[in-house]
Amino acid sequence: MSVRPLVNEWLLQLQANGFRITHPRRVIVEELLTSEKALEPVDLYAACRRRDPKLGLVTVYRTLDQLEQLDLIQRVHQADGCHTVMRKQNGHEHLLVCTSCGKTVTFCGDNFESLSNQVASETGFTVKDHMLQLFGLCPDCQGRKARSN
Amino acid sequence: MSVRPLVNEWLLQLQANGFRITHPRRVIVEELLTSEKALEPVDLYAACRRRDPKLGLVTVYRTLDQLEQLDLIQRVHQADGCHTVMRKQNGHEHLLVCTSCGKTVTFCGDNFESLSNQVASETGFTVKDHMLQLFGLCPDCQGRKARSN
DNA sequence: ACTGGTAATGAAATTCATTTTCAATAAGGA
DNA sequence: TCCTTATTGAAAATGAATTTCATTACCAGT
Numbered sequence: 200m201s202v203r204p205l206v207n208e209w210l211l212q213l214q215a216n217g218f219r220i221t222h223p224r225r226v227i228v229e230e231l232l233t234s235e236k237a238l239e240p241v242d243l244y245a246a247c248r249r250r251d252p253k254l255g256l257v258t259v260y261r262t263l264d265q266l267e268q269l270d271l272i273q274r275v276h277q278a279d280g281c282h283t284v285m286r287k288q289n290g291h292e293h294l295l296v297c298t299s300c301g302k303t304v305t306f307c308g309d310n311f312e313s314l315s316n317q318v319a320s321e322t323g324f325t326v327k328d329h330m331l332q333l334f335g336l337c338p339d340c341q342g343r344k345a346r347s348n
Numbered sequence: 349m350s351v352r353p354l355v356n357e358w359l360l361q362l363q364a365n366g367f368r369i370t371h372p373r374r375v376i377v378e379e380l381l382t383s384e385k386a387l388e389p390v391d392l393y394a395a396c397r398r399r400d401p402k403l404g405l406v407t408v409y410r411t412l413d414q415l416e417q418l419d420l421i422q423r424v425h426q427a428d429g430c431h432t433v434m435r436k437q438n439g440h441e442h443l444l445v446c447t448s449c450g451k452t453v454t455f456c457g458d459n460f461e462s463l464s465n466q467v468a469s470e471t472g473f474t475v476k477d478h479m480l481q482l483f484g485l486c487p488d489c490q491g492r493k494a495r496s497n
Numbered sequence: 498a499c500t501g502g503t504a505a506t507g508a509a510a511t512t513c514a515t516t517t518t519c520a521a522t523a524a525g526g527a
Numbered sequence: 528t529c530c531t532t533a534t535t536g537a538a539a540a541t542g543a544a545t546t547t548c549a550t551t552a553c554c555a556g557t
Contacts, residue, residue, distance in 0.1 A: 218534090223535070239514095240514080256515090257516080260514095260515065281429055281430045298476065306471065308463055308467075324453070324485060325485045325490055328484070329481065329483065330483070333475050334478065367504085367505090368504060368505070368552090370504090370553070403506090405507090405543095407505080410505085410545095
């Protein structure tokens with residue numbers, strides 16, 4: 200399945216928010232939508248540069264800011280930090296990240312109501328939001344690991 | 349309740365792992381164990397400096413590394429990054445962070461077995477670990493907010 | 498207690514990610 | 528097509544974190 204329509208959708212959304220549709224932005228959005236793993240800004244920059252060697256790292260940072268404002272991408276947190284970003288799918292889904300190759304898939308754990316309520320009444324806090332990520336090995340990396348043993 | 353015994357416990361644990369018990373380390377550990385909120389290295393540095401003006405920021409970073417190795421502290425993730433650390437309590441507890449004042453309490457959501465299993469069978473991943481944090485308003489900040497309206 | 502070997506320290510220098518500045522460029526409405 | 532203005536990339540600046548290194552101070556062995 201092509202990501203083409205989704206790319207246009209994102210660009211139109213940028214436009215609807217007062218930003219212009221530019222070539223660098225198109226390239227960045229395409230790379231973001233194509234990637235199966237969360238990318239560091241500099242990785243994204245490298246990927247974009249393969250298609251447009253003039254594209255600058257600063258533009259990557261700026262475009263990421265804009266896309267984050269529009270809630271189209273999200274930071275991916277890992278044990279050692281959270282310097283990678285990935286496209287956000289539909290609404291509030293959570294990420295499952297392969298700790299070996301970085302491949303990322305989503306799942307929707309939407310049964311947090313009861314947990315939230317329980318914690319709220321125990322602590323007196325009002326719970327507004329949550330962050331959940333799972334870590335593990337993707338099927339490919341399980342195989343790779345088994346073979347190397 | 350005093351944190352004194354816990355401070356000593358941590359220092360002994362450092363010693364048991366080949367590190368020496370030093371004054372800067374004691375100060376840093378005491379500040380970490382006393383704080384109700386997750387701290388940035390530079391905040392911790394400021395707090396320690398009030399008690400020992402000669403203590404260096406580098407030592408803070410180094411000591412944090414060591415404590416993280418020993419699994420005594422954890423990074424606290426927020427919407428905008430994860431540059432703060434906090435003491436880890438007993439085993440695998442999760443954090444509830446006040447987005448207004450930063451106060452942090454723990455809760456134990458230990459019913460992730462079923463979620464893990466479900467996601468694992470849906471995705472083919474092996475799930476090894478998870479990260480969960482809740483965000484909200486602590487009782488004090490709820491009050492403050494209500495009063496200001 | 499004393500001493501010697503060595504880990505730990507703080508200051509300064511360095512690295513690296515991110516942000517700011519600014520002149521040149523290009524999007525897109527008139 | 529022209530004109531305004533957002534956008535761009537290069538370079539400079541910032542700021543967090545790390546490395547280097549001479550000095551300090553733990554602490555094991557006496």
